[in-house]
Amino acid sequence: MAHKLVIVESPAKARTIEGYLGRGYKVESSIGHIRDLPQSAADIPAKLKGEPWARLGVDVDHDFAPVYVVSRDKKSHMTKLKGLLKDADELFLATDEDREGEAIAWHLLDELKPKVPVRRMVFHEITPAAINAAVANPREIDMDLVEAQEARRILDRLYGYEVSPVLWRKVMSGLSAGRVQSVATRLVVDKERERMAFRVASYWDLEGTFDAGSAHEQRMFPARLHSVDGTRVARGSDFGQDGQLKAAAASGAKAVVHLEKTRAEALAAALSDTELSVRSRESKPYTRKPYAPFRTTTLQQEASRKLGYGASRTMSIAQRLYENGHITYMRTDSTTLSETAVNAARNQARELYGAEYLPDSPRTYTSKVKNAQEAHEAIRPAGDAFRTPAQSGLTGDEFRLYELIWMRTIASQMRDAQGQSVTIRLGGAAATGEDVVFSASGRVITFHGFLKAYVEGSDDDGATDDQETRLPNVSEGDRVTAAQLRAEGHATKAPARYTEATLVKELEEREIGRPSTYASIIGTILNRGYVYKKGTALVPAWLAFSVIRLLEEHFTRLVSYEFTAQMEDVLDDVAGGRRDRNSELGEFYFGTPEVEGLQKLVNELGDIDAKELATFPIGGPDSGVHLRVGKYGPYLEGPGDDGTAYAKKANVPDDLPPDELTMAKAEELLANPAGEETLLGEHPETGLTVVAKNGRYGPFVTELLPEDAPKNAKPRTGSLFKDMSLETIDLDQAVKLLSLPRVVGVDDDGETITAQNGRYGPYLKRGTDSRSLATEQQLFDITLKEALEIYAQPKQRGRAAAAPPLKELGNDPVSGQPMVVKAGRFGEYVTDGEYNATLRKDDSVEELTAERAAELLAERRAKGPAKKAAKRGAKKAPAKKSATKKTTAKKTTAKKTTAKKTTVKKAAATKTTKAAAEKS
């Protein structure tokens, strides 16, 4: 009872197709990619751990041979697939027909190692006919396409895993850089830079309501001043970002007149009694084609505009609709509808709106997306006959999104909207003798066509496609009076910030990112703290300015907007067999005589001046005020009261958008550097104002010294206890905190013992000898007697002595010493007394076995004895420098080490693939 095994990418797709293929076929899914480069050190096979390139998962010295590991969460699934393959007499690899899909097919082949014939089958729509045709016409795996995918994967890995550590060293730990996220961040930063450079322009014109007379059904209509004495009046688009008239508008044949308030008002007054006449009336036919069916990005944009959903919310709703068979696949760059879908849409349009709303032949849409891979259909209602939203049984978000998709799909097969757009010019002479022309434009839709079903939303507050403005049916020479006329002031607006939807749109236009990743790109730049949301707008944090500037100055090509597009061209050539994967990656990583390679770029970065990169002048380079991005966030530095440069500092509120940090705002912040402080009241003894605020080391209370206080006087301060918060602290508590340190008493030698609160919590101090206290309350309670008792005990060293082991695991096979698990400063670790090994991300104390513990200890032991007396708390800057140097040195010495095994393995795997493909 052998069956044929078909493997697709998505489980939902597998269920549908199994229904179509019927008996003799077993359809399963790979659930996406099954293998990948190791994500972190823990995933790297043990025998490769010593390799200098292990960190990358790619042997850069041997043809960029990748190490592939089956993802942890796919292991059991692969076992299942292997089991199904055992009983199969034929294997169909039916992953998507695009670069990634081809690679998945190859990975499946390489991992499953089937002994039965293997065929590659592809289809672009899920209909019985398409599936059966695909089964009947299999092909072979396209190894050039696989190579192109591998090149893409490796390039992204090298970029991400080489550049991110530069940021850890130079800016902040945990940051990241990548081909896609860094350009996305740069777009947001560039937009903010435009806003910061933007200068508003103000201009005036006249707006009026005119009366065409009682003979007209549409009697009143609005018009706007168009020209004065034959010269056009300046409008917003005539002004540049600098607030000045654009060169062409300021001079030249089509010069414009820039109306100021006084002149506009004078003109309005001079026109109060003027009768105008119609100088011209132009009417042009207006047609509007329907929008293409949804693909991922357009769905995200419309869901944002109409339903207010973020990209990830839209995608998770769509995922549910897809899984439950309501819509086709939602991660697609295609706008193509299958023949059955076109028929379904036409039928439904006819039912709902009548045959006159249908064009004679079906409409087809070609993708505007340049790098579209078109492995799927457009996003549309599933099935051969669409269910209306009411029939779907859906509710809530799912209903709303389905309705959007349904209407858009139907509208895409309907007729154009038709109508007329009309422009009327009115002219007359002002009392001052000037000749003025007003202009009115209108639109009338005579046949709504697809607009009856669906109208696209608008990003700004601009007009939608179905908006109409009716104008009276006047003719040249007709008299018109002004019912109302007023001078109106306008100001140009800075370019709008990106929203999730408009950023995704921009990325797609620049061929950056893929349908499956658009939503997560936004998530990444939000999570890294590069960008935050203010309403729906994406605002860059100063951190992003710092990071982007570093990348722009030192990795210029990598963050250029053309980089991905160029990469796509190269990958196309690799896929077409016209270019070689290895030489392209070699150029990227090792460089050419003309272009410096990534490796060298990264290794020679030791001298980047991080401080310089993190400094941004405010209000011009010589203002004496600048913003710095520090470890604790952005802060301002400005001149002290005595003129000392950069003596004053002030925090910048987290939610202050960069373009609002003007010189005036900076001065205001510097003048009141206290930042956000909570007023608690007046100290009962000193009479000074007591406030609570957040500091570098957390929340604390302090008192504000009077202005006339001596210069060297320092206010008392005190950290809040762990159980206190800025929200709840009151004056009583603050006064107690400020009373610290407390003198507990004097010992027999006359030495004073004090109780105080410090970095590591409450402690006692006697000269240079200190002891920790168990509770903060003891700071107020402890008696001299108790304190002396504590001092009578030997000093407790470290926390390890105090904390009991979390788990005991028997003796280590190598050292023979007992292995115990302890909780330490850096998390849980296992120790045999000599070596300590931190538990890895996937280990847990509960599940840790003696074998695993021994393994961890063995790994740790292989790295050599623990460093003795390495200076703790060394200053940050030198520590960084030495770390940089060490990395560099390691890389260069290890360069010539070989790693034959991997190369051979990959070559062999490639061969097997080809053999298997040939067999089929």
Place this chain on the structure above:
DNA sequence: CAGTGAGCGAGCTTCCGCTTGACTT
């Protein structure tokens, strides 16, 4: 960026694209 006293196991962070559940709020 307030101002403070020790001594303790380092190891990990990160990319982009394919896919779902398994989690928690």
